[in-house]
Amino acid sequence: MSPSGADAKEAPKYTKKDFESDQDVRWCPGCGDYAILSAVQKAMPDLGIPKEDIVFISGIGCSSRFPYYMNTYGFHTIHGRAPALATGLRLARPDLKVFVVTGDGDGLSIGGNHMLHVLRRNVNVTILLFNNRIYGLTKGQYSPTSELGKVTKSTPMGSADRPVNPLAFALGCGATFVARAVDRNIQHMEETLKRAARHHGAAFLEILQNCNVYNDLAWNVMYDKEQKVQYELRLQHGKPLLFGPADDRSAVIMDGVVPKVVKAKDVPESALWTHDERNVNAAKLLADLFAPDFPVPIGVLEDIEAPIYENVLLDQEQRALSERGPGDIAKLLTSGDTWRISEGA
Amino acid sequence: MSETATPATGVSKSLKELDRAVIRFAGDSGDGMQLTGEQFTTESAWAGNDIATLPNFPAEIRAPAGTLFGVSSFQLQFGSQRVYTPGDRLDCLVAMNPAALKVHVGDLKTGGLLIVNTQAFDKRNLDKAGYAANPLDDPTLAERYRLHKVDMTALTHEAIKDLALNAKEKDRTKNFFALGLVSWIYTRPLEPTLEWIRKKFGKTPSIAEANTRVLKAGHAFGETAEIFGEHYAVEPAEMAPGLYRAMTGNRALAWGLLAAAQRSKVPLVYGAYPITPASDILHELALHKRFRVRTIQAEDEIAAVTSAIGASFGGAIGVTGSSGPGVALKGEGIGLAVMAELPLVIFDIQRGGPSTGLPTKTEQADLMQALYGRNSESPVVVLAPATPGDCFYIAYEAVRIAAKYMVPVIVLSDGFLANGSEPWLIPDPATLPPIEIGFRTEKDGFFPYLRDPATLARPWVRPGTPGLEHRIGGIEKQDVTGNISYDPENHDHMVRTRAEKVRRVAQEIPPTSINGPATGDVLVVGWGGTYGAITAAVERTRAEGKSVASIHLRHMNPLPPDLGHILREYRRVLVPEINSGQLVRVLRAEYLVDAVGFNRVRGLPLASEEIHEAINQLLGSQA
Numbered sequence: 001m002s003p004s005g006a007d008a009k010e011a012p013k014y015t016k017k018d019f020e021s022d023q024d025v026r027w028c029p030g031c032g033d034y035a036i037l038s039a040v041q042k043a044m045p046d047l048g049i050p051k052e053d054i055v056f057i058s059g060i061g062c063s064s065r066f067p068y069y070m071n072t073y074g075f076h077t078i079h080g081r082a083p084a085l086a087t088g089l090r091l092a093r094p095d096l097k098v099f100v101v102t103g104d105g106d107g108l109s110i111g112g113n114h115m116l117h118v119l120r121r122n123v124n125v126t127i128l129l130f131n132n133r134i135y136g137l138t139k140g141q142y143s144p145t146s147e148l149g150k151v152t153k154s155t156p157m158g159s160a161d162r163p164v165n166p167l168a169f170a171l172g173c174g175a176t177f178v179a180r181a182v183d184r185n186i187q188h189m190e191e192t193l194k195r196a197a198r199h200h201g202a203a204f205l206e207i208l209q210n211c212n213v214y215n216d217l218a219w220n221v222m223y224d225k226e227q228k229v230q231y232e233l234r235l236q237h238g239k240p241l242l243f244g245p246a247d248d249r250s251a252v253i254m255d256g257v258v259p260k261v262v263k264a265k266d267v268p269e270s271a272l273w274t275h276d277e278r279n280v281n282a283a284k285l286l287a288d289l290f291a292p293d294f295p296v297p298i299g300v301l302e303d304i305e306a307p308i309y310e311n312v313l314l315d316q317e318q319r320a321l322s323e324r325g326p327g328d329i330a331k332l333l334t335s336g337d338t339w340r341i342s343e344g345a
Numbered sequence: 346m347s348e349t350a351t352p353a354t355g356v357s358k359s360l361k362e363l364d365r366a367v368i369r370f371a372g373d374s375g376d377g378m379q380l381t382g383e384q385f386t387t388e389s390a391w392a393g394n395d396i397a398t399l400p401n402f403p404a405e406i407r408a409p410a411g412t413l414f415g416v417s418s419f420q421l422q423f424g425s426q427r428v429y430t431p432g433d434r435l436d437c438l439v440a441m442n443p444a445a446l447k448v449h450v451g452d453l454k455t456g457g458l459l460i461v462n463t464q465a466f467d468k469r470n471l472d473k474a475g476y477a478a479n480p481l482d483d484p485t486l487a488e489r490y491r492l493h494k495v496d497m498t499a500l501t502h503e504a505i506k507d508l509a510l511n512a513k514e515k516d517r518t519k520n521f522f523a524l525g526l527v528s529w530i531y532t533r534p535l536e537p538t539l540e541w542i543r544k545k546f547g548k549t550p551s552i553a554e555a556n557t558r559v560l561k562a563g564h565a566f567g568e569t570a571e572i573f574g575e576h577y578a579v580e581p582a583e584m585a586p587g588l589y590r591a592m593t594g595n596r597a598l599a600w601g602l603l604a605a606a607q608r609s610k611v612p613l614v615y616g617a618y619p620i621t622p623a624s625d626i627l628h629e630l631a632l633h634k635r636f637r638v639r640t641i642q643a644e645d646e647i648a649a650v651t652s653a654i655g656a657s658f659g660g661a662i663g664v665t666g667s668s669g670p671g672v673a674l675k676g677e678g679i680g681l682a683v684m685a686e687l688p689l690v691i692f693d694i695q696r697g698g699p700s701t702g703l704p705t706k707t708e709q710a711d712l713m714q715a716l717y718g719r720n721s722e723s724p725v726v727v728l729a730p731a732t733p734g735d736c737f738y739i740a741y742e743a744v745r746i747a748a749k750y751m752v753p754v755i756v757l758s759d760g761f762l763a764n765g766s767e768p769w770l771i772p773d774p775a776t777l778p779p780i781e782i783g784f785r786t787e788k789d790g791f792f793p794y795l796r797d798p799a800t801l802a803r804p805w806v807r808p809g810t811p812g813l814e815h816r817i818g819g820i821e822k823q824d825v826t827g828n829i830s831y832d833p834e835n836h837d838h839m840v841r842t843r844a845e846k847v848r849r850v851a852q853e854i855p856p857t858s859i860n861g862p863a864t865g866d867v868l869v870v871g872w873g874g875t876y877g878a879i880t881a882a883v884e885r886t887r888a889e890g891k892s893v894a895s896i897h898l899r900h901m902n903p904l905p906p907d908l909g910h911i912l913r914e915y916r917r918v919l920v921p922e923i924n925s926g927q928l929v930r931v932l933r934a935e936y937l938v939d940a941v942g943f944n945r946v947r948g949l950p951l952a953s954e955e956i957h958e959a960i961n962q963l964l965g966s967q968a
Contacts, residue, residue, distance in 0.1 A: 021816070023828070052811045057655070060819075068816050068829070073808035075658055076818025078681050081651040084643065088652030089808075091639050092614050092661035096808055117644040313639060320634040327636035329604040329774045337537065338590045338771065339391060341581075 009053065014045035021071040027062060032183035032209035036130065037069055039186055043193045049097050056099045057086045059111055062137050062211075063103040063130040080111025083118035086125045090310045097197070100127045104145040105135050108164055112144070119173035121309035122201040128193075129166055129206050130183075134215035152214075167287035167301060170204040171280065177203035178283060179300040182222045183210060188234070188298065195300055201308050221291045222298075231291045235299035240272035243295040252295065259285055261294060277303040358568070359575045365424030366531060366579060367432030370523065371449045372441030372462075374408050374417040377520035382419020383766075384524055384541060388533035390591055390768050393581025394423040397877055399431035399950065400764045404621070404704045411473035416448045425580040429877035429884075431765070433952040437530070439523050441465060441497075443474035450490075459490040460526065462519070464498035493572055497522045497563075504562035505555045514552070518559040525563025532578045535564060585770055592769035594733040594762035595622070598692055599629035601740025602664060603636045608741075609748065609780040612637040614656030615664045616649040618671060621704040622760045623694040626666045646671040650678035650691070657687040658817075660784060660807035662744055666692035669711045670701065672755075676719045679753050683723045683843060685817050686794070686803045688747035688754075690740075691725075695759040695873075697948040706948030707760035709873050710924035715755040716902055716931070722840045724847040726754040727901035731876035733762050734769035738777075739899065745780045746850055751802040757901065759923075761874040761950045788812040793827035801846040851903040857911055861887055861894025867963055868915035869895040870940070872928055875921055875951050882956035886964075893960055898928070909936045917963050919943055921956050 019041040027033045044051070054072040058064035060079035067074025073096075077085050082100045090098055100118075107115050107129045118125065134152070135141040141154040145166065149158035170178045177199040181189040189207065196203040208219040221227045233243040233252070241252040242264055249264035253273050264272075276282060283302035290296055368385070372378045379400055389396050399420040408415030422432035437458040440446040442465035453459060466479055486492055501519040508515070521538075528535055538560060546553035567573050606613040615638065617627040631640045639661075643649035646667055653663030665675065672693045682689040695711045697703025711718075715727045726746055730739040736758055743754040785791065785804035793815045794803045806813045815827065823830035824839060860880060867886075871879040876897045883895040896911060898904065912918055912932065918940035920929035926942035933940055943959040945951060 023816075050811070052814055053809050055808050067818070070816075071814055073814050074816035074818075075655075075685070076816065076820065077651065077654075078677050078819055081647060081678070084648035084651040085655035085658070087643075087648070088614055088616060088641065088655030088663065089659045090655075091641060091652070092612055092656035092659035092663075093808065096659065113644055114648055117648065317634045317637065317639065324635055327603060327607060327633055327638075329600070329607050329636075332600065332603065332633070333590070333771045333774065334588060336590065337387060337390075338588050339393075340588050341393065341584050341586050343586045 009050050011048045011050045014051065016041045016045065018051060019044045019071050021069050023068045025069050026065065028213050030212040031062070032132065032211070033062060033066070033130065035183045035186060036128070036189070036207055036209065037066065039189045039193060040128075041070070043190050043197070046194055047097070047197055053095065054097045054099070055089065056101055057082045057089065058101040059106040060137070061103040061106045061135075063101055063209075064106060066101040080106050080109070081114060082106070083111065083114040083123075083125070083127070087118055087121070087123050087309070090123050090125060091313060094124070094310050094314060098125045099197075100125050102127065102129050104129065104131045104133060104143045104166070108166060108169065109144045115169070116173045119170055119175040119202050119204060122174070122176050122306050123309045124201055124311070126197045126199070126203045127205065128196075129204065130209040131166055131206050132209045132211040132215055133163075133218045134211050136211045136214050140214035165287060166206045168284065171284050171287055171302060175204045175302070176201040176304050176306045177300070178287070178302045179204070180206045180208065180298045182208045182219065182298060184223055185298070192299060195303070199303065201306060221296060227291070231296045233289070233295035233297045235275050235286070235297050235301060237275055237277045237300070240269075240274050242272070250295070252289065259289060259294065277301070280304065358573065360532070361575055361577050363577050363579050364426055365422060365428065366436045366577065367420065367422045367434065368437045368439070368527065368531070369418055369420040369435050369449060369452070370439045370527075371416055371418040371445035372520070373410050373444070374403050374405065374415050375410065376417065376441050377517070378417045378419050378441070381520045381524045382421060384538045385527065385533065386421050386591060386766060387537045387541070388528055388535070389421070389423040390589070391534050391537050392423075392579065394425065394579055395428040395582040395584060396421055396423045396766070396768055397428050397431045398766050399761065402705055411442060411444055411470045413444045413448055413474060416445050418445070418449060423579060425582050427582065429881040430950065430953050433954045437527065439527060441520070441523065443470045443476055443480070446480060447474045447476065453490055455489055457490050458493070458530070459486070460493045460495060460523070462497040462523070463494045464496050495526070495566070500562060500566060501559050504558050508551055508555050510551055510555055515555065518555050521556045521560040522563035522566075525560040525565075526567045529564045529567030530573065530576045532576060535560060584768070588771045589768045590771055591766045592734045592737070593764060593766045594730065594736040594758050595625040595694070595764070596629055597733055597736035597769070598666070598740045598756070598758060599626050601737040602630065602744065603633055603638060604737070604774050604777060605741045605744035605780055606636050606638050606662065608774070608777065609662065609744065609782050611660065611662055611782055612639060613662040613664060614639045614641065614653060615666065616641045616643050616652035616656075617666050618643050618646045618649045620668050620671050622696055622763045623666045623668050623671070623692060625763070626692060626694075646674035647678060650675040650689075651681070654678060654682050654685070654687060654689055657682070657689055658685070658808070660805065662688060662690070662748065664690040664692070664744075666694070668694050668696045668704075669698050669714065672711065672714060673718065679725065679755075680719045680721070680723045681819050682753040683719075683725060684819050684821075686751045686843075688751055688805070690743045690747050691753060691755045692740075693755060693757050694763045695757060697946075703948040705760065707874065707950060708923050708946060708948060709757075709759055709875070710927065710946065711757060712872075712901060712924065712927040712931075715757055722844065724844045725902070726750070726752055726847055726850050727757060728754060729757040729873045729899055729901050730762060731873065731897050731899060733765050733767050735899070736762060737772075741777055745778060746853060748780060748782050748805075749802065750800050750846055750850055751805060752847060752850070757873060759874045765874075784810070785813065786810050792825045793817055794822060794825050796825075800849060801842060848903050851906045854900045854903070854905045857896050857905045857907050859894050859896055859911065862892060863894070864914040865892035865894055866915065867891075867893045867917045867919055867960055868912065869893065869919045869921065869956070869960060870898065870912075870928070870932065871895065871921055872898040872901060875923065878951045878953040878956055879921055881953035882960060885953070885957050886960050891960075891964060893964075901928075904935065912936050912938045912940070917941070919960060919963050921951055921959065923951060
């Protein structure tokens with residue numbers, strides 16, 4: 001058993017089909033989840049992990065039906081608890097590649113506490129959070145990522161809660177890998193998925209996903225051709241933060257400690273903000289950027305290394321074993337203060 | 346009680362032989378009363394006595410000094426005969442301050458030995474305890490009890506006056522004076538305590554020296570001071586031969602898991618969130634990584650249970666532990682394990698409730714929660730240890746059943762068992778039944794919910810097994826295939842199947858052992874930590890010539906197959922419990938017997954005296 005993950009074994013040559021289960025997919029026609037499922041199945045062969053070593057864990061909600069459709073091991077658990085369950089699984093089985101599939105309600109509302117702790121512990125799991133800013137499976141209540149004033153069945157006069165920003169939340173929890181992808185940007189999603197899956201430690205990938213039934217086009221800024229051209233900011237390590245039409249590029253620069261949008265041509269190259277995935281503070285600033293005042297960053301905001309929870313614990317176990325050998329209950333029972341009562345005493 | 350005076354050799358004071366004694370040390374929660382009691386227990390174990398202990402302390406870590414609610418106590422009974430309980434009424438009370446006297450003196454037998462630390466009886470402490478006048482000046486106290494006023498604080502300081510310690514440090518050793526004195530009174534060997542001091546304070550020789558001197562000073566004081574005219578001996582008890590150790594319930598649960606992990610050759614993952622009185626299990630397991638026992642201090646109770654379920658899904662033994670409030674939070678997780686049909690062990694160390702209740706006090710009021718405290722039809726196996734040492738076997742048995750039947754098993758311990766200790770005959774682990782875990786690897790004919798015909802268990806497959814990739818979850822599924830199913834008939838079938846699987850655990854239960862005649866007037870049915878009190882009460886009643894028997898249930902669900910038959914062999918059935926009548930309700934519902942309850946819910950163990958009375962009342966009411 002190697003605590004470093006599942007990459008020790010040689011995987012057969014797979015195709016996408018190998019990862020399709022025999023179950024009928026039961027999402028609404030037109031749901032963004034179809035594209036995500038397809039991208040995940042397509043990305044899997046490239047990871048080079050035997051499929052019996054892959055486990056998908058989910059909570060409750062539309063997104064959490066995901067494991068049923070993957071021809072790997074899977075566990076559809078209870079609302080919000082997938083990160084905790086995955087933590088126990090990783091500690092028991094550090095040889096497995098574990099994915100957690102969750103949504104904005106499952107992962108940030110009922111399961112917000114577990115999300116916090118799986119990230120701060122840096123458990124070696126890949127977390128895919130499908131964010132559609134709505135409760136779909138319960139038929140259309142606002143979610144913790146819905147905008148303030150959102151009118152839904154449960155908030156006929158508009159919601160009163162301010163939304164949480166998943167990326168800022170993850171970074172605040174001390175996540176070691178934070179990224180964003182968009183369900184309709186298939187190729188970019190696949191690439192980002194693979195980056196997340198290869199990260200050592202907890203990887204948090206927010207996928208902007210469309211619920212065409214209860215919150216259609218919530219991410220239209222990333223779907224509408226014109227808006228997309230205007231706002232999409234593709235993060236690339238070592239490259240400046242440039243976005244907008246090719247003939248009219250804009251840049252995000254730092255004005256003191258405040259990000260600011262300027263025309264690229266108006267600033268010298270030295271003033272550009274170069275993306276550095278290892279810069280946690282910069283990632284925290286990026287997480288807060290959004291249209292219309294700023295571009296929408298997609299890709300990897302942050303990718304750093306930190307001790308992995310289960311590795312630390314398993315190293316302790318190894319140390320205890322190598323220093324004192326395996327435990328022996330017979331010896332333990334008779335250790336310390338004992339006394340003998342003899343026959344006829 | 347035999348109190349024959351025998352001349353003791355080498356001592357000028359008379360030595361009386363007793364067959365048992367009940368002693369309570371009481372003081373401020375910072376006075377070290379728990380330690381004093383534990384050391385006295387070890388000394389008594391050395392002396393070969395049978396012992397039962399009852400630690401009792403406030404929920405506050407350092408309650409304000411001198412207050413009534415800040416009083417901490419440790420009671421034990423030791424004897425030359427079998428000792429079933431920590432005792433009801435006290436033969437000896439050590440009160441380190443007025444508050445301790447006020448809280449506990451009512452439990453002291455008339456004529457009992459009362460030892461007080463006079464220096465603590467100052468105006469301030471008397472006020473805090475609510476005494477208008479110093480009770481030590483009230484002549485009735487000395488008339489009712491054999492009162493010994495000892496200025497322990499001054500004698501302690503005198504014994505170590507030349508040591509370079511500050512006054513507070515010196516003050517803190519006075520519990521060893523009390524221990525030394527009471528050790529002399531009951532002729533306990535000091536060696537184990539001296540050895541303990543050497544080990545504990547090896548790195549701080551001045552503290553070790555101070556404690557040693559004060560302990561000996563207390564002992565010498567008893568021997569030389571004029572006020573103690575006699576002391577007592579309690580002969581070694583006749584106990585089964587073998588090697589013994591003192592065992593508390595929480596440690597026994599932890600060690601039972603270690604034994605199960607070693608025997609099953611499967612790693613064990615214990616997920617827990619700190620909670621009184623269960624935390625010590627987590628602490629103990631964290632010490633034993635060499636057994637491949639992995640502990641998670643989870644972010645909350647729900648994460649504790651679900652991380653354990655994740656471990657079970659991965660082919661480890663998932664265990665979680667808590668007390669009642671935490672088990673309430675785990676309910677949905679336990680339901681998931683019922684549905685996913687995965688092994689899971691849940692320890693519930695019951696405490697007074699509801700809500701936060703009495704965190705450090707004992708209760709037996711989670712039986713219904715264990716049986717029914719989840720949504721829908723959610724049957725689980727429920728076990729309950731009878732004594733601290735029994736916790737070892739119950740923990741082991743819980744793992745064995747969980748793995749064999751792919752089912753959650755709840756273990757109901759309680760605060761009394763958790764912290765109480767008894768001399769425990771160390772078993773040979775090789776004699777424990779095997780824990781057979783056969784992970785399925787065979788591809789042909791595999792289905793996730795294919796069932797073993799004898800146990801109805803589904804196969805346990807470790808992820809990583811090629812060709813057996815499958816998905817499970819909390820949604821209802823078709824039997825055998827495990828595919829999601831909303832079919833009405835299938836759901837009915839699955840509800841019955843999950844129940845039947847738990848019912849079949851009955852085939853694991855040995856014949857019920859009956860303490861007393863196989864048929865008679867009264868059968869007392871108990872469960873959990875009341876074993877000692879019930880047994881003592883029943884033996885006493887039988888010694889009075891009455892036809893009374895008792896049985897003690899360790900399997901709460903399913904119940905023993907022979908129970909219905911046994912219940913009908915007696916005219917009346919009495920069920921003493923530290924709740925408002927939970928087992929009695931189950932028995933009445935299950936067997937249509939007119940069982941009656943005896944219920945006290947005070948956060949304390951039941952006293953054998955009151956059970957004895959209840960039995961006699963029941964005998965009288967039918968006459």
